[in-house]
Amino acid sequence: MSDTDSFIDEVTEEVRRDRLFLLLRRWGWVGVLAVVLIVGGAAFNEVRKARIAGQAQDLGDAILAALSQNDSAERAASLANVGSDAPGGDAVLNMLLSSAQVEAGSRQEAVDSLNAIATQGDLPEIYRAIATFKALLLQTETLPAADRRQQFEALAAPGAPLRLLAEEQLALIDVSEGNVDAAIERLQALRQDAEISIDLQQRAAQLIVALGGEPEPLVARQG
Known part of the structure; x- marks a missing residue:
């Protein structure tokens, strides 16, 4: 290879490096942003999963503590004080609450707890149907035929x-x-x-x- 060809190749390579450096300076932030979004999205998803799991565990612990009460009225009162932010957790809670209220003799309160599930539109149909069915059974003697x-x-x-x-x-x-x-x-x-x-x-x-x-x-x- 002649000195001229070698010189041309070196110049060409230098131009390429300059262009790449210019592109990185101009558009490099796009790549950095993409990496940040990917990593940030994955981290957010994991945090969200952990939060949901934590909420479900907290709800389960609170429900078990309430159900451990020997007296049915105390169980109902304890369940009524449990709050739920877990998806579908309030439906499970109200089902258990209605059973405790029936045992405590608070039939109308049990109906109200079941109706709260029956009217919750974001729940699957089967849960709403069960709640409606149970509420109707509790009203056999009070609701007109x-x-x-x-x-x-x-x-x-x-x-x-x-x-x-x-x-x-x-x-x-x-x-x-x-x-x-x-x-x-x-x-x-x-x-x-x-x-x-x-x-x-x-x-x-x-x-x-x-x-x-x-x-x-x-x-x-x-x-």
Whole structure:
């Protein structure tokens, strides 16, 4: 290689270094910012996970301490004083609180605790349905049959998670209103449902017999 070619290569390499240095000075902060964002985002995510786990642990400890009370009224009072910031924690707390309130004889307070879950729109449907169902059972003697029927019919809608249990309750409302034939018809249909459990199927058959009817033969299920 001639001295001229060598000199040209050196100059070219120097120009490249100068350009790279200029680019780093101009745009190097972008790379630094990207690294900061990646590292910062990962750290924030870990801190968030740790905070959620800590909240859940604190909630669990507080609930266990409240449940350790021997007296049902004291348990209810202790649970009522527990606060929750954990996702879904307030629903679990209100479920436990309602049970303690029932044991303490505070039935209406238990209904209020369950209704607080039932109206919490950000909860999965199954939790809201269970809360509504339990609240209705607690109001069997206080809520008019027409009102209970309306709410159980909503729970018995196609695809609803507790529809079969709601159908059973609707049959019991039929019985309470003296409409035995309607109750038997509903129970017969309930027994034939492809999704019914064995326990519920047996309960329906026993109720049909108790009402003076005869359970229809079960239709063979396909598949």
